Amino acid sequence: MPRQDPPQQPPPVQRLRVRYAKRGRLRFTSHRDFSRAFERAVFRARIPMAYSSGFNPHPRISYAGAAPTGSASEAEYLEIALADVLVPAEVHALLDEALPEGLDVIAVVESPGGSLADRLEASRWRIDIDGAPEVVEAAAAAFLAADEILVERMTKKGLREFDARGAVVALSVTTSGYDDRSALDLVLRHGVPSVRPDDVLTALVSVSDVEPGPAPLMTRLAQGPLSDDGTVGDPFEA
Structure with missing residues (x-):
């Protein structure tokens, strides 16, 4: 049949x-x-x-x-x-x-x-971590001064090494709403392989003395098209 x-x-x-x-x-x-x-x-x-x-x-x-x-x-x-x-x-x-x-x-x-x-070309993240603003600002400066920062992460295809610095469009430090914490304001370009905010945090630690603490809080604030000025737009807008 x-x-x-x-x-x-x-x-x-x-x-x-x-x-x-x-x-x-x-x-x-x-x-x-x-x-x-x-x-x-x-x-x-x-x-x-x-x-x-x-x-x-x-x-x-x-x-x-x-x-x-x-x-x-x-x-x-x-x-x-x-x-x-x-x-x-x-x-x-x-x-x-x-x-x-x-x-x-x-x-x-x-x-x-x-x-x-x-339409989802980049994301803007806020990462709340331990550390005084001046310590975290020094770490961010060291990160941005680097041409390349390699990190490793286990993926579905096994352990992979990739450049966390190249995906970062902007990185600055702001005050956190939590005591004794600072906040990283991060704009991250999407690509292959995908660089995640925790990869950026791993890279930040590798080039500085910052200690982010046991529970960094990572919050995506925006996701959309990447403008020429490094801001993340609204994917619902024409």
Whole structure:
């Protein structure tokens, strides 16, 4: 008996882009755990998702630029494809109600087309670490003065060495909201291999006497197109 072709689903009629935050303890949510939580949320909210074709159809959700597990973020992005046309504000309210507190929807907009991932060229991070501002400022100056700083990190392909300095567009030191701590304001260019904020912190320690402490708090503040002046723009803006 000939094998039957898998069922074909109708194409999406609308695409929406979503900005959401990972806050509090939910910063420890892995990308896989978040994707499961989000799929459950769209099901509970009864959002008419478009589905992929094949023998195992799944809702059409495209994730882009997920932050590392353990870091907080105010600028995570994804795109959903719908089977019916909805008002973005209504989808915003439905998703925010269905997701657990700490995974919070910030904005939902119509997709203008093109690739969302291509719009996410850089991220701005805040890293709260131990140390007086003058000590951390000296460490940042030593980091910026270097042409190259190699760090190692275990990846899915094994232990890899790469340059953490080359991905840094800007690095400055500000006061932290925590006692006896300072904050690094970091603009990090996305690339391959991907350099993470903890890689930059490892590199900073290697060229200075700074001791960041046992629990640096890393928060992504923005993610989007990289401007000529080194600032990170809004990927939802044209």
